[in-house]
Amino acid sequence: MANKAVAVDWEDILSKFATYKGTIKSFCKENNISPHQFYYQRKAAKKRVTPVFHAIDFKEDAIPSNSSLTSSIKIEIGKAKIHIPSHDRAALTNILGMIMESC
Template structure:
């Protein structure tokens, strides 16, 4: 049996296992499959699917100066860390914000 055929066979087995609702041990016993083989193929197929997943797409946003100036007074960013909430507005001090975030993380 070729590698591609073997993989296809295991993909079908894994689909049947997942649809069964059984534990790995029970399914393996009922289907005459070794538990370590099922675990191996579950991991192998999961890792392959993770690698072949499409990468995220980024969208660029452009804003003209007139829009930026008119909205500049209402722009803010809300940051929640645990129960704390921080509102950041244009002109903030990045190093001060970093210190505050670090402190809040250490408390959570």
């Protein structure tokens, strides 16, 4: 009988490890994966989750004040998702100020 390869949900494995209190070696043993596979997949996941930064210009003429502008600025930090109309300068300034204070 040939051994069938079992598909591993690496996103789920890495998510479980985030709250695991033991060592990588014991975690891998409990989840039937090799430490080599774990390190490889963790490194690959870090490469896939690259933060994106877009500069925002706060000059008076940089943000149009017309109400026909429908685009929004999206900020995601962990599970928090903030969507601000790009023409709402006051909301944008307040939210970014609060984020900067907490960092």
